[in-house]
Amino acid sequence: MSAQSAAFRSSLNAGSALMAAFVAGLLAPLLVVLLVLLGAPFGASAPVGAVAFGLLFFFLVPRVPKEWVSYLRGKSRVAFVLLALASFLVVVAMGRLGVFMYDPNLKQFSLTPKIEFMVKHTCLSGYVSAAVLAEQGKENIFNLSNYKSHELDALLPTVEPLERDYYAYPPQFLLLPKAMLSLSRDFFTLRAGWYVLYAAAALLSMWVVASWVGGREGAVLAALIPVVWLSLPTLVNVQLGNIHLLVFGLCLGGMIAFDRKRHALGGAMLAFAILAKIFPGVLGIYLLVQRRWKAAFWTAGFGVVYTVLAFLVVGEKPFVDYFTSAVPRISSGELFDFVWTFTPGILVNYSPFGVPFKLQLVGVQFADPLAVSRAIIAVYSLGVLVLAVAVSHRLYKREVAGEDGSRFRLTQLVVWLALMSLSSFRSPFAPWTYCAVGGVWLFAAYAPFVRSGAKHLVPFILGWFIISIYGPPIVGPMVAFTLVAQTVLYVSGFWIAWKVSSPSTAPEALPVASVQQG
Incomplete structure (x- = not known):
């Protein structure tokens, strides 16, 4: 001592x-x-x-x-x-x-006592309820009406005064709520415990990422951790308990483990993240383009392990229902029909899929808005795929050429965050309440690359602010605000990933790093 x-x-x-x-x-x-x-x-x-x-x-x-x-x-x-x-x-x-x-x-x-959704919504209720339904082996856990069914109220965990959420994740993700149910069958006990685990894990992941980057770049990231936490998307993620923020942490932890040659750990983390939210699969493209065969093998291997384990734990029915019922309806957007029938759902949706429905709220009409939405998301997805291949190849060439150090590690981190953030909006329903957190973290990671001067700093800070808040509760202004915020998230994601991956990117210090204490 x-x-x-x-x-x-x-x-x-x-x-x-x-x-x-x-x-x-x-x-x-x-x-x-x-x-x-x-x-x-x-x-x-x-x-x-x-x-x-x-x-x-x-x-x-x-x-x-x-x-x-x-x-x-x-x-x-x-x-x-x-x-x-x-x-x-x-x-x-x-x-x-x-x-x-x-x-x-x-x-x-x-966080917001006067907003009923924020007070009553809890993502964990959907996770746990789906695990209970899977135990029975009778109901389709991807039938959203089951979670509002009075006939099933006696079977499902009591969540009042909160509202029960639904389940729209792959069957393998049920391993997590099943493990939680083995500890307690009381939802509110699980909710409090999940909050403790969630907040501690999120904080640990941010500390680990900053430590891995190292040098002055890692110091900037560490200093910005409180700013990232103070943003509404981070705090909302923690309150609602959506796995989204932790998936980012798992992905970054997995990629860092690969960098440290701990392939089994990296594969275990990344595979679960992919099977939980699908969008982290973009990092699988990154691994393949960079010829990281061992990392890809371990990720695929753990994916098989989780799948077999989930099959043994929850049975065959959730898998059958997922591929025959959920996947087709998720791809078409039909599973989230409230995206075009429920105004608050339309407004909060930051997916490109929802743009035509937002425009209809302010008088722009489409003969078939669903067809337009599907075309938009197809083009957007192709763009993300092309970007992923291009920037992965760029970084591969730089690494082969011997580039290393904290600056290069920060570059890798920025690219990972950009790809994940962009991919997370490919779902027909990507609510600001948790999906915007990827953009918030991306802006923090990009901060050391920002040039000095008002013409660079002002747009950067303004963009960060726009994606960190939600707009006015009036339909017209809200549509305009969310469309601007979506555009910031998409454009900044593509532009930042392309810019930092360029071999010609010159080291530029964050301007505040040069401001001496007075």
Whole structure:
């Protein structure tokens, strides 16, 4: 302990204290929620959380990388204070959210207490309900009406005062909710536990990614973690519990594991991410184009393992229903018919598929909007495929030529994020509530490439802001706002991936990195 104390004293400074306090401030409340979940009274759990914060701070301060501390030391006082404020706001928001996640009746602690959807929606309810239906082996888990059926209320987990979500994922993903059901059959216990696991895993993934990038580039990413957390798409993901954010973490963890020659771990992570959300399959194209045969083999192998295991656990019916019922209706958009019949669903949908239906809300008519939507998504998908092949080949040539270092690792990260973000919008229904988080993370990763000067910084910050919020609750202005935000997400994804993958990309420091503390 004396060695730890000496390390703490020698490492303690404003930068290390800020990063350590942010991480400890997120993890300590999660411990309180976990203790209450296990039956400890809140009055006893809160002091334990306070002690945990102190201990975490004590042990984390010496472990903040020196490059991160150096970068933060070089910030102006104004920038440092703003970053500290963002960290504080995230900790407060997560602390409040923990109360709501433990007790859904305390909706005043949710992110947006006055928005009914945000208060009542929980993606986990669909995951768990589908796993329960699969256990029975009778119902089609991809029949969305089953999740609103009064006849099945006695069978499905009780979720009131929340609303039950539906299930539209591959059968292999059921392994996760089945594992959760083996721990508890009480939905609210699972919901609180899922919140703890989700937030901790998301934070860990961001820390690991910044550490892997390393150097000054990794320091910029680390400094922006509180900003990424403060964005609404991140916080909304955490509250709703959609697996989307964790899928990004799994994908990046898998790709980093491949880079470190830990192919089995990488394959296990990436395969589950692909089978959970499908869109990470774009990274499979990346691996094949780059001739990373071992990584591709391990990913495919774990995909087979998960499939066989799911078949044994949930049976044949979910697979039959998935390929005969769900896949055709997902491809056509028919599974998500509310995308063109329900105005809030039309507005929140950031998929190119939904553009014609948004235009119809403001008077633009189409003889067959579904045909137009399918044509748009086909062209968009082809564009993403071509981009994936092109940028993967570019990076392969650069790596073969011997390029390495933190700058190149950041370039790889940016390309991975861009491809995943763009691919996530290929679904006929890609709601802003969780899909925009890929764009938020992409902007953070691209920040070290941004040139100095208002003409570069202003569009960058404005674009980041537009995708991080949701527009006014009036149909006309909302249609315009969401179309602009979608355009920012698509154009920035294509442009950033193409730009950073270019062999001629010159190293350009983030302008704030050169601002010395005054």
